Amino acid sequence: MSWQEYYQRHCMRAEQAIRLVRSGDIVSIGHAAGEPTALIDAMVANAENLHGVELLHMVLLGKGSYLAEGMNGHFRHNSLFVGGAARKAVEQGRADFTPCYFHRIPELLRTTLQPDVAMIMVSPPDEEGNCSLGVSVDYTLASALEAKTILAQVNRHMPRCHGDCFLKVTDIAAFVEHDQPLIELLPVEIGQTERAIGKHCASLIQDGDCLQLGIGALPDAVLLCLRDKNELGLHTEMFSDGAIDLIRNGNINGRRKTLHPGKHVSTFLMGSQRLYDFVDDNPSVYMAPVDYVNNPWVIGQNDHLVSINSCVQIDLTGQVCSESVGLRQISAVGGQVDFIRGASLSKGGKSIIAVSATAAGGRISKIVPVLDEGAAVTTNRMDVEYIVTEYGIADLKGKTLRERAASLIQVAHPDFRPMLTEIYEQRFHQKWAV
Numbered sequence: 001m002s003w004q005e006y007y008q009r010h011c012m013r014a015e016q017a018i019r020l021v022r023s024g025d026i027v028s029i030g031h032a033a034g035e036p037t038a039l040i041d042a043m044v045a046n047a048e049n050l051h052g053v054e055l056l057h058m059v060l061l062g063k064g065s066y067l068a069e070g071m072n073g074h075f076r077h078n079s080l081f082v083g084g085a086a087r088k089a090v091e092q093g094r095a096d097f098t099p100c101y102f103h104r105i106p107e108l109l110r111t112t113l114q115p116d117v118a119m120i121m122v123s124p125p126d127e128e129g130n131c132s133l134g135v136s137v138d139y140t141l142a143s144a145l146e147a148k149t150i151l152a153q154v155n156r157h158m159p160r161c162h163g164d165c166f167l168k169v170t171d172i173a174a175f176v177e178h179d180q181p182l183i184e185l186l187p188v189e190i191g192q193t194e195r196a197i198g199k200h201c202a203s204l205i206q207d208g209d210c211l212q213l214g215i216g217a218l219p220d221a222v223l224l225c226l227r228d229k230n231e232l233g234l235h236t237e238m239f240s241d242g243a244i245d246l247i248r249n250g251n252i253n254g255r256r257k258t259l260h261p262g263k264h265v266s267t268f269l270m271g272s273q274r275l276y277d278f279v280d281d282n283p284s285v286y287m288a289p290v291d292y293v294n295n296p297w298v299i300g301q302n303d304h305l306v307s308i309n310s311c312v313q314i315d316l317t318g319q320v321c322s323e324s325v326g327l328r329q330i331s332a333v334g335g336q337v338d339f340i341r342g343a344s345l346s347k348g349g350k351s352i353i354a355v356s357a358t359a360a361g362g363r364i365s366k367i368v369p370v371l372d373e374g375a376a377v378t379t380n381r382m383d384v385e386y387i388v389t390e391y392g393i394a395d396l397k398g399k400t401l402r403e404r405a406a407s408l409i410q411v412a413h414p415d416f417r418p419m420l421t422e423i424y425e426q427r428f429h430q431k432w433a434v
């Protein structure tokens, strides 16, 4: 049977496709902007016929209707990253959280989590019958390859990205054609603080470096400060709108990359429609699974890899919490440690934690004597390297506990320095003399 015949025979309405999900199944859902909204809506509409379905998902950008209180008993969300939409449900015990390095999720899917059904979104098939997973390859490809049944929403708006990101039509059990714009994540406003942090980070970046940047105002602020740099590269977990102008302007061209030269390597993408148009059928963007892109040994094959991530709190010894406020889980490790370790394996690599010195409108210092009770240590003090705030750069690598504390106090907000120096004097039995 030709792939075209196969495709036609397996095309159906969402309500029909969703009947392939059974009570007790483990269902993985395509990540972030790759969320197959039409399938999720149909599954939630069919909730009364489903009981004890476990839903594996990472960054939830959509409505998360299966997390509503009335869904208890029908669906149980197992969150691999607690984004904004899942926080309340996790906090209230209606959803679970599984800590795991991003690059290890495909292995977990193969060995422990083992989905029965993968619900994904793909671009329409090309002439050879291959569908691109577009903006979400990450764990989504592995979940599809591992699941017994793949349900795919075929969406003309899903960019046809290039790379190691295709599935054959004949691998997929059900196609639901449903066109809808991808969920957008619009650029956030960049304020004075972010600009100051961006400038300090940019001072650590040299021409020819290969960058990993996270999401949000801070990475965008760093990118704004890179307009006088040349021949930068990207090997990153994700990138967003902020990178487009630098690529178009030639500041980022990947020419000096030691792995995949000339290619902007990423495992998922989140941004505005402008980003999704930019990556569509763009051969310079190379999308690949997260167990490749985020594998520290792969990352380390890029010389001069500079990783930039953020956090919630840092204690004076350099322990970094990036995922909880005390016991309250507000995020997860994501690819932070993957890239910090990858940067440490990279010749000339650097890892940066970029963070504003305070939270809650200046009332709370993010640099603290000890982490809040229950806070998770996301990046440990053996792995940490640069901490950058709006007040400067603290280089912790190879520093004693006393030197670390002194460096961190100097980049803390001035209002909190007296409290921190008092702790310093008690802890190290030394007068503060910097």
Ligand code: COA
Pocket (backbone or CB within 6 Å): 213, 214, 215, 216, 237, 238, 309, 310, 311, 312, 313, 322, 323, 325, 330, 331, 332, 333, 334, 335, 336, 359, 360, 364, 365, 366
């Ligand atoms: N004490 C109390 N609350 C704090 C806090 C602190 N030290 N630091 C942050 N918060 C609160 C904020 O007030 C905010 O609360 P709100 O949502 O109620 O407004 C919330 O925590 C999020 O903080 P914010 O500073 O707005 O987050 P951000 O968007 O800049 O993201 C991280 C910061 C750390 C959450 C984010 O970078 C992350 O998830 N990192 C881990 C994953 C990662 O690094 N992945 C790799 C790159 S994709």
